[in-house]
Amino acid sequence: MTSLQLTDIPPHPVLHKKQAVVPIKQLFLNKTQLSQIESIYRDKKEYIVEYSESNAHHQQEASQVLQDLLLDRPSRESLDSRWTIRWSTKSKGKGKKWQRTLFQWYVGSKTIWTCIRPLTIISKCGYDERVRQERDAPANTGERQVPYDFTECMAHVEVSEYVDSRVVRRIVGMLEHNEKCEAAKMVRLPSVPLHEDVYEMALAQLNEGASMAAVQARNQQMLAERAYLSLQGQSPFNKSANCRYNIDTKDFQTIYRKFTRSRGVDITMKPEQNLDNWLNESSPFYKPELKSAIFKYAPRFDSGSRLVVCIATSDMDEAAWKYTHKKQLLLDGTFGVVSSRMLLFIPMGVDENSKGLPLAFFLFSAPGGTKATHGAYDTTIIRDLLTRWRDHLGVRNREAFEPYVAITDCDTRERSALLAVWPSIWLLLCKFHLRQCWTSKRKSLLKGTTFWKEHVQRCILNLEQRLLESDTHDIAVQSIAHETSYLQSTINDASTSADMKNLSRKAITYLEYLSAQWMHVDMWTSWSQKGRSLASVRIGVPLESIVPTTNHLESFNFVLKHKFINQRKHSGQRLRFDIFIHLLVKEIIPEVYYRRYVYRMAARAFLRELRRRGLGES
Structure with missing residues (x-):
């Protein structure tokens, strides 16, 4: 291709006072x-020429420029198109729709037109492959596939052109190529x-x-x-065709990108950049529905800070x-919800039908250098998030x-945070997690399959049940002392054998663990029947209405990961956190609450029908 020199076409006067900056980044x-x-x-x-919409000479000149640049419509759609689209945006509001499209030079591919915007997801010869991998696909370190070397x-x-008429408004950029580019020869096919029919069917699926x-x-099959x-x-294997129909594994990433873009997420950008653009009112990618749902956002500035996103519709x-x-x-x-090292905390309420409802989502990253993500939090971060949630909910009446x-698992960090935010809150321990702690400790001490081991274990299990039901x-405390005396x-x-004595000593060690770890009055009250009784009195509900476990939350976490998220995964990989946040606000939360609404309406209709029949019988 012969470079188009700046002197070939005289510039026209500026027709628009406000010049849009070329997004070279x-x-x-x-x-x-x-x-x-x-x-x-x-x-x-830079080269910049503006064209009058009503001037036929201008438009003829613009068409010639695009044709010389191989940017006319047939050249763009040709298989051997030498440009790729790196960015595009359309005007909003009423009136004629115009579009700005940024092309970057490369050789050897086809521009793909989607329902959202035109794009090409193929390597370019005008940029270094390492730059693309660093920004666009850090996990994909394959060899360069471009026909020409960098x-x-x-x-x-x-x-800049009008969408319907293709009338050109402006051409701006750098049109010259360097000597290496002019002399480049094809080294790969x-x-x-x-x-497009294949993409359309794949996206529908x-x-x-x-x-x-x-x-x-x-x-x-098709x-x-x-x-x-x-x-x-x-x-389907026509060698002269400019396209193919068989999906190969190398097409999965492109299909997935198209899919996420159709959902409103551009995965060619870093997740933190997407999130910042969505919440920035001055950004062209601003999403007000996400902004209204996120009541706390803190970007991560360095290795010691956290990315924090708190969501509540x-x-x-x-x-x-x-x-x-x-x-x-x-x-x-x-944890393990997104691909990044992030944790998710969920406060939940229980409705009149004993169904759990998520009330907020606290998503935050682990500090730099953390080895175990599941433990990368402390009382401070949980307290701060709960405080922001409380302040977000404000004051009523x-x-x-x-x-x-409040009921939690056995982690003291969550309990301390709850007390710091609401000093008078009554804390209960989840019976399921409590029994897990007891079982883990018991199994580590009592091993084997002897009769005496089975006997001792039955006695301890009966003791544990009595402790849970104690008032x-x-x-x-006397129940533990009685079992200790018996074992002693x-x-x-x-006449007792050495093995039986050894097992008895280990059983006493376990009882000492119960006494030291779980039998302090405040701790005992949090998991015993006494604690639930006091909670029911404070709330003013029957004892059976007090939830004894966090199973509602555990169940929701399972549904979140294996139902809502699993089907959106790409080749089994976890979602990026920007995709997860977008999915949470736009799809998951609305679906959860809509199902609850449908269930409530069905229950009301059923009750009305029962009343109607009862009145009919009377």
Whole structure:
């Protein structure tokens, strides 16, 4: 291609007072290229021509420029198109729709037009492959696939044109190519893109929750049956065609990118950059629905800070006041939800049908250098998040939001945080997690399959059940003392075998562990029947209404990971946190609350029908 020189076309006067800045950082450039291009724009040495919409000579000239640049419509859609689209945006509001499109020079691929915007997801010869991998696909360190080697060519063009008429408004950029680019020769065969019909069917399947394996299997079936509309009467392996129909494993990433982009997430950008753009009102990617749902956002500035995102929609706020204010709160955390080292804590309430409802989502990253993500939090971070949630909920009827009872697992960090935010809250321990602690300790001490071991274990299990059901601390302590005395008597008995004495000593060690760790009055009250009785009195509900475990939360965590998230995974990999946040606000939370609404409406209809029949019978 012969470079188009700046002197070939005289510039026109500026037609628009406000000049849109070319987003050169959207290009894939190494440091040298970026520095040189920034210098050219700073010195105003770039090529820039504006065209009048009503001037036929201007439009004819613009068409000739695009044709010389190989940016006319046929050249863009050709398989051997020499430009790739790095960025595009459309005007909003009423009137004529116009579009700005930024092209970067490369050789050997086809521009793919999607329902959202045109794009090409293929390596370019105008940028270093290492730059693309660092920004776009850090996990993909494969070899360069571009037909031409990297030449540090800085050629790029932004074209502003009306969407319907294709009338050109402006052409700006750097049109010259360096000597290496001019002399470059093809060293690899160019990639052949998939047909749009294949992408359309694949995206439809993914929207229905299909896996990529199912997408590929369906593709093979449709190929065999010639089921694609554009394939009828043609061979799927036509060598002269500018596209192909068979999905290969190398196409999975492109399909996944198209899918996430159709959902409103651009995964060519870093997740933290996406999130910041969504919440920044001055950004063209601003999403007000996410902004309104996120009441706390703190970006991560260095290795010692945390990325924090706290989410609560208006429905969740209403549920918090209705089901948790002066009532019971469940709090628990989980990890392994997203690909980054982040933890998720969820406060939950229980509605009138004993169904758990998530009231907020606290997502935060682990500090730099943390080895175990599940333990990368302390009382301070949980206290701060609960405080922000309390302040977000505000005051109603002159009362600040305050749960009277909370239930957690056996982690003291969560309990300390709850007490710091609500000093008068009554804390209960989850019986399931409590029994897990007891069982783990018991199994570490009592081993073997002898009769005496089974006998001792049955005695201890019966003791544990009596402790859980105890209503008086002194009686609970006496129960442990009684079992200890019995075991001590077997040790003192001369006729007892050495193995039996050894097992008895280990059983006494376990009872000492119970006494030291779990039988302090405050701790005993938090997990015994006494604690639940006091909680029921404080809330003013029957004893059976007090939730004894965090199973509601555990169940929701399972559904969140294996139902809502699992079908959105790409080849079994965990979601990026920006995709998870977008999915949470746009799909998961609305679905959870809509199902609850449908369930409530069905229950009311059922009750009305019962009343109607009862009145009819009377």
